[in-house]
Amino acid sequence: MLEGLQLFADGLLGFATPQSIFNVLWATLLGILVGMMPGLTATLGIALMTTLTFKMAPGDAILILICMYVGAIYGGSRSAILLNIPGTPASAATTLDGYPLARSGEAGKAMAIATSGSVMGSIIGMLLLATIAPVLANFALEFGAFEFFWLAVFGIIISGHLTSLKDPLKGWIAGFLGLLAAMVGQEGIHAYQRFTFGYIELGGGLGLLPALIGAFGFAEILVVMTQPSYQLVKSKVGSVIPSPAEVFRYSRTIVRSGIIGTIMGIIPGVGEDMGAWASYAAARRASKEKARFGSGSIEGLMAAETGNNAAVPGAIIPVLTLAVPGSAPAAVLLAAMFIHGVRPGPLIMIESPAFVYEVVAMILLATIAILIFGLMLTRPLLLVLRVPRERLMPIIFVLCTIGAFSIASRVFDIWVMLFFGVIGYAMRRMDYPMAPLVLGLVLGGILDKSLRRGLVLTDGNLTEFFVRPISAVIWIASLIVILYSVGPVRRLFGRLAGGPTVDDKGAGSG
Amino acid sequence: MAKADFVTSIVVILLGLGALVQSLRMPRFEHLQVDPYTVPGIVPAILGAVLSVMGAILLVRSILRGGWQIKATGFGGLIFNPATGRLAVGLALTLGYAAGLVGRLPYWLATAVFVFLFVTVYEWSATDNSRRRVMSLATALVLAAVVAVVVTMVFQLVFLVRLP
Structure with a gap:
């Protein structure tokens, strides 16, 4: 514990340089702007920023990416409150109470609540990251091929289920499509080139970053350009300073939402949007003012904003300890860490324990920055929402194209970006979530190697996959999730639990 | 669905x-x-x-x-839907730029042509006021020049990327 505090203090002191503080400020501000603008998601922002920072020192680059991540998830609340359009999918739950508050002339108050919720959520998530990550990393040292195989399967199953609650089958199809796409290229055991059809460029596989820029950038541009133009709510903004009394009044909601948000973040491939929805649902159940939810409830808004920002440190926990992303933006962060030579995974607390606490310090700095910008720059930042999308989207597409290209200076990566953009658009229109697809792309390699290694270790005997204690827990959990999505079984679970089953809202992705 | x-x-x-x-x-x-x-x-x-x-x-x-x-007749409604029209225009412009112009024209020129066309095509159809159309053309021209110059300079000189 004391060693952890020491490492955290060292990490924080390491960033006490003018250059680091400058990086924190501009990257968080840019993140807020990216989050605010409908069509620009946290995933795209981090992916584009990865292409722009990959020649920097690892510490500076990761700091910038984390500030961008925290800023974008917070920034999404602005457009959710003022436009009724979530700037990022993470702010979808924020629209439910944020927009009614803005329409009733309390836009400033709504943004103040969003700022305080986001800051508190980040802090709770950060504290949980600092305490859970070392424990989880130690626990993950027990993981072998069998456990990693089931972890990859569980990640796809739970992500597919939670990001597509109305129709988990579509979430699972998206996840397995991602796994299959990860099979393209040279495999790691015999160096055989799979599904390359004679194209040399496919030998290295489909690049994760071009694919993400396509699925979250190009696809989103197409979605935005087919929709009618948006209108800013006509409301006086008023004071954007949060009231301490209000924050104290909803302290239970804040703590509960912070913990739920972090847990949703930890679950592979689920992320900030579900962090917000789950916190919102829990707050509604526990609230004394249930009737106000959906029509301008301060408590509902606080829960959603605390939940989504708490999910950011939550999603980083499995990135650091298992090299498995908790959300789509965290998948990009994971890819960026590999690019910069950081090796996240179970060995992190042995090889580079200081890095875990440096990440905690980075989140704290980003949180302080969103507090500063939330209090001081709300009004000028709102001007960004007045930029017509017809002028913004071509600039974003130019950045998507050059961003995909600049990672490896390959025109082929532009084609990968275009391919995933068109596929991503079609999938989105047909209600397929993007997060399991991304998770599949990341986990495909782990699944492939773990299954084959496991089979070699047991000489083809599958029993070992099922009887080892941790494996057993993970496959049984996966099975329960699958069974729960079958209507009659869910109703049976509901009856056994003594309450009605609720079909919650489906959610998008990072 | x-x-x-x-x-x-x-x-x-x-x-x-x-x-x-x-x-x-x-x-x-x-x-x-x-x-x-x-x-x-x-x-x-x-x-x-x-x-x-x-x-x-x-x-x-x-x-x-x-x-x-x-039903085959359902496709008519789909094709003549305004949203489908906007999508087709968006696809033509973006794919035309990324898969057609980039690599064939100098990068700055391809980017300038794309930004100008994108802004003009969407804003032209959004109004029939000739004054606003002229303003929109002027804006598109300035935006195209600024984006082409800034992106080219930043990626070439700051990030040392050999542009396509």
């Missing part, structure tokens, strides 16, 4: 079966006496099979919901 599910389920089944067949054709390196459990096709074959099964479930479900009743 049942009709869309019907079509996508067939695509998913075909994709899964295609992956399965391709995986079964992958070498097993018997002559090298490699462990049969490490052959390259094993995991993609499983993934292809699972995708086909999930596609089949989606297919059955969409058929039960009447998704197979696709």
